Amino acid sequence: AQSVTQPDIHITVSEGASLELRCNYSYGATPYLFWYVQSPGQGLQLLLKYFSGDTLVQGIKGFEAEFKRSQSSFNLRKPSVHWSDAAEYFCAVGARAAGNKLTFGGGTRVLVKP
């Protein structure tokens, strides 16, 4: 069965500082990988996704993520955080062999200090 781990439950970062959110997955084959953001009281918004090809993926809002097969990781990064980036971030994994259903990590709540 596929699984996703986000080791950091909370991260506090100063506005303008860089941000990295960790995501580790467990799955036999190469999965599809996603990062979603959920602002308070809002729905899920897709930041970026990896299916194949270039392992460095660019997303919206200045985010990027790098797929590292050897480490089973898909960490999310942003070079300079804005106050509006305060939200909950979810990493998710899916696979055709698993019926295309997504498994979500536990989420990381990002707080941005002025």
Next chain:
Amino acid sequence: SAVISQKPSRDICQRGTSLTIQCQVDSQVTMMFWYRQQPGQSLTLIATANQGSEATYESGFVIDKFPISRPNLTFSTLTVSNMSPEDSSIYLCSVQRQGANGYTFGSGTRLTVV
């Protein structure tokens, strides 16, 4: 990407009653999924809604509690039956179109059971 209309957006229900949540998509989709997000938690897959056949439920979820219909390729309903306060959650519909690299989520239904 597909546009999802999920209704109702929120509801407050008495324990012991049932609530049916609707998910309408603006185009035909291959896969439809229902998720639950308990307060402060991540998303957990309830079931995959299959067109023309019974839904496929994940471990811990049963049809008697969460009956699902999917009469066509653009519409599905999830019913939360015989509700208790533990069912208070956000319920989300998600779709994937055939050949599309990604999943779209509805805005969710925030359910409070009193």
